[in-house]
Amino acid sequence: GAGVSQTPSNKVTEKGKYVELRCDPISGHTALYWYRQSLGQGPEFLIYFQGTGAADDSGLPNDRFFAVRPEGSVSTLKIQRTERGDSAMYLCASSLGILGEQFFGPGTRLTVL
């Protein structure tokens, strides 16, 4: 079956702009996660959804970052007033439940100029 997909694969934007990153999880997976991975580092947790609600958003770095999952499937990570420090690989993952292994998408590489 289809895995987790993320679009776009690459996004280049200018400082101060708004961006949206999309994640399509594996069908039937109720849990969805967003991570950020900087060069030479492991993925860092941003936010986790169980169904439509954000069960844990403690990893979001500040209020410029927001994510939604309105119908419990596709999720969008939104970043306002982007800064150069936001440049990273943004990874999405989904799992059947909180204890299941997480299946990762290929990521969106965000570059803020």
Add this chain to the structure above:
Amino acid sequence: AQSVAQPEDQVNVAEGNPLTVKCTYSVSGNPYLFWYVQYPNRGLQFLLKYITGDNLVKGSYGFEAEFNKSQTSFHLKKPSALVSDSALYFCAVRDSNSGNTPLVFGKGTRLSVIA
């Protein structure tokens, strides 16, 4: 708070030799432990996990890992390395006693298998 340490940034091994990628963890309760592999320009792929039961866990592509509670370790192993195993490997942990906590990843270990 939970944490993971991967003490080696890089591991080099000759093809056909056994390989070990080290991981130690810290949690307040019982750990759920995972290994993932990342190939260039690809997402992370799940290799194996330890939740409970046998300390030796077998996973994809011939990899295995041994959970050692007294040493708080979960080292990844393979008896005979392949050049195609060259990639970035991540260990991750969740604390089973802390509700729905997210995975915490180590910083990764780059494995290079030389023909």
